[in-house]
Amino acid sequence: QVQLVESGGGLVQAGGSLRLSCAASGRTFSGNAINWFRQAPGKEREFVAGVNWSGVLIYYTDSVKGRFTISRDNAKNTVYLQMNSLKPEDTAVYYCAASRRSFVSYSLKDYDYWGQGTQVTVSS
Numbered sequence: 001q002v003q004l005v006e007s008g009g010g011l012v013q014a015g016g017s018l019r020l021s022c023a024a025s026g027r028t029f030s031g032n033a034i035n036w037f038r039q040a041p042g043k044e045r046e047f048v049a050g051v052n053w054s055g056v057l058i059y060y061t062d063s064v065k066g067r068f069t070i071s072r073d074n075a076k077n078t079v080y081l082q083m084n085s086l087k088p089e090d091t092a093v094y095y096c097a098a099s100r101r102s103f104v105s106y107s108l109k110d111y112d113y114w115g116q117g118t119q120v121t122v123s124s
Contacts, residue, residue: 002025004097005023006118008021010121011122012123013122017082020118022036022078024079031053034099035048036094038120039092047106048060048064049068050106053103055071067084067085069082090122096115097111097114097115
């Protein structure tokens with residue numbers, strides 16, 4: 001059974017840091033792009049960051065540029081999201097998702113495998 005499992009979420013004060021992990025099992029995703037999306041209450045799920053299969057091509061939504069860093073370790077079948085200088089508006093459930101493609105897409109429909117999500121809450 002293919003699974004993506006996120007971990008590392010929690011409650012943090014504004015300006016703090018968290019590191020999310022997305023561990024895959026059941027198959028390797030070393031040839032697939034992996035994204036982080038997030039969904040705040042009452043809002044649509046949105047793209048946060050994405051990394052292509054090799055880890056060389058990386059993309060961020062404008063609101064997290066300079067604060068978040070996505071990386072992947074294909075040997076461990078794991079993708080990370082380092083989140084620094086967190087703001088209250090970063091509060092959301094964060095999901096990792098694996099694409100059927102090797103390159104990053106911003107569209108949710110290109111992502112076949114999803115984790116269950118991890119809650120990130122940033123207090124002011």
